Amino acid sequence: MSVEETVKKIVTRIVRKPDINFSPTTTFQDLEADSLDIVQILVALEDTYDIEIQDEELQKVTNMGEFIAYIERKVAEKG
Amino acid sequence: MASEKILRGKIALITGGSRGIGRAITLKLAAEGADVIxxxxxxxxxxxxxxxxxxxxxxSAHIIKANLAEPEKIEGMFHEIEAKFGRLDIFINNAxxxxxxxxxxxxxxxWDWTMDINARAFLLCAQRAARLMKDGGKMVAISSLGSRLVLPIYTAVGVSKAALEALTRYLAIELAPQGICVNAVAAGAVETEALKMYTADPNLPKPAWQTTPAGRMVKPEDIADLVAFLCTDQADMIRGQTIVIDGGVSLTPLSSPSPKD
Incomplete structure (x- = not known):
C-alpha cells in the first residue's frame, strides 16, 4: 500500500468517515477533524512508519495534499 | 561535603518523563542516584x-516509547523493563x-481518551509495576487541583484526576502488605514553558492564578523535590495520601493578593 493510500485509510478511520473521498485540497477542517483526531492521526502514522512528525513543521501544512507529501518526505528520509 | 544520594541503586520508571514536570522528576531522581526509565x-x-x-x-537512562492509552503498549513497555532490568523500585505515574x-x-x-491515559493507565501500570517490586517500592501519581476544584473546560481531566486519587488510596491499602507505598501529588498551576506563552507580555495584568500566598508560582522542580521525598524511606508512613503543592493558593479565594503584591 502506498503512503498516500495508508494516510487516507488512517485519516478516514480516525475521523469516522470511511466513505469520504478527499482531494488534495481537502482540509482537516473539511473533514471536521478535532484536535484529538489530529493527535491520533499523527500517532498512528508515527507508529506505522516509525517516523517523528514535527508539530512545528505541520503548521505550514494547509491541506491533505501537502500533508501526504509531508508524510511521504518523512518516510523517504527514514529510508 | 557532598550530600548522600538518597535513591542510589534504585530503578525508577517515570511515565511522560521527557518533558515538563515529568522531566524535572526524571532529573531529580537521577540526581539522587536512581537509574531512570x-x-x-x-x-x-x-x-x-x-x-x-x-x-x-x-x-543510567533508558527511554521507552509507549502510548499509554493502549493497554498492549503498556504491556510491551513492562515486558521491556522486565527483560532489561528484572525489577522496579519506583514508579511515577506522570503521563x-x-x-x-x-x-x-x-x-x-x-472522555475515554482522557480517562484511558490519566486513570486507566495508572491502574494497568501499577498492576504491572507491583509485580516487579519484589522487595517493596514506591509509587507516586501526579494529580492536579482540578480533581477537587472546578476549573474552566477542565471537566475530563479533573474527573480523571479524581479517579487517580481514589485509585491511589485503594492501591495504597492493597499493596501495603508488599511493602509498596502509594501516594499522589496534586499541583496547582505550574510554571512551565507552555504557560510562559500566556504570560510573556509584561504590560498585561498579572492573573490571580499566576501568584500564590507563597509569593511565586509552583515550579516543576518543587514537584520533583516532593516526589523524590515520597520515594525515600523517610516517607514510609505516608500512605494513600494526595499531597497538595500549590503555594497555599487552594486555601484562599483566587482574588487574594500575594503578600508581596
Whole structure:
C-alpha cells in the first residue's frame, strides 16, 4: 500500500468517515477533524512508519495534499 | 561535603518523563542516584535529550516509547523493563493528556481518551509495576487541583484526576502488605514553558492564578523535590495520601493578593 493510500485509510478511520473521498485540497477542517483526531492521526502514522512528525513543521501544512507529501518526505528520509 | 544520594541503586520508571514536570522528576531522581526509565509518547528526540541530561547527573537512562492509552503498549513497555532490568523500585505515574471541554460539550471519545491515559493507565501500570517490586517500592501519581476544584473546560481531566486519587488510596491499602507505598501529588498551576506563552507580555495584568500566598508560582522542580521525598524511606508512613503543592493558593479565594503584591 502506498503512503498516500495508508494516510487516507488512517485519516478516514480516525475521523469516522470511511466513505469520504478527499482531494488534495481537502482540509482537516473539511473533514471536521478535532484536535484529538489530529493527535491520533499523527500517532498512528508515527507508529506505522516509525517516523517523528514535527508539530512545528505541520503548521505550514494547509491541506491533505501537502500533508501526504509531508508524510511521504518523512518516510523517504527514514529510508 | 557532598550530600548522600538518597535513591542510589534504585530503578525508577517515570511515565511522560521527557518533558515538563515529568522531566524535572526524571532529573531529580537521577540526581539522587536512581537509574531512570523514561516513558514518552511521541518525541524520541526530546526523550533522548532528557536521557542525556539524566546521564550527565551520573544515572543510567533508558527511554521507552509507549502510548499509554493502549493497554498492549503498556504491556510491551513492562515486558521491556522486565527483560532489561528484572525489577522496579519506583514508579511515577506522570503521563497525562486531556480534552479541554466543558461538561456539556464533552463527547465520549474525549472522555475515554482522557480517562484511558490519566486513570486507566495508572491502574494497568501499577498492576504491572507491583509485580516487579519484589522487595517493596514506591509509587507516586501526579494529580492536579482540578480533581477537587472546578476549573474552566477542565471537566475530563479533573474527573480523571479524581479517579487517580481514589485509585491511589485503594492501591495504597492493597499493596501495603508488599511493602509498596502509594501516594499522589496534586499541583496547582505550574510554571512551565507552555504557560510562559500566556504570560510573556509584561504590560498585561498579572492573573490571580499566576501568584500564590507563597509569593511565586509552583515550579516543576518543587514537584520533583516532593516526589523524590515520597520515594525515600523517610516517607514510609505516608500512605494513600494526595499531597497538595500549590503555594497555599487552594486555601484562599483566587482574588487574594500575594503578600508581596
Amino acid at each position: 523514561i516513558n514518552y509518547f511521541r518525541k524520541t528526540s526530546t526523550a533522548e535529550l532528557t536521557a542525556q541530561e539524566a546521564r550527565d547527573r551520573g544515572a 497525562a493528556s486531556g480534552v479541554a471541554r466543558s461538561a456539556l460539550e464533552l463527547d465520549s471519545r474525549g
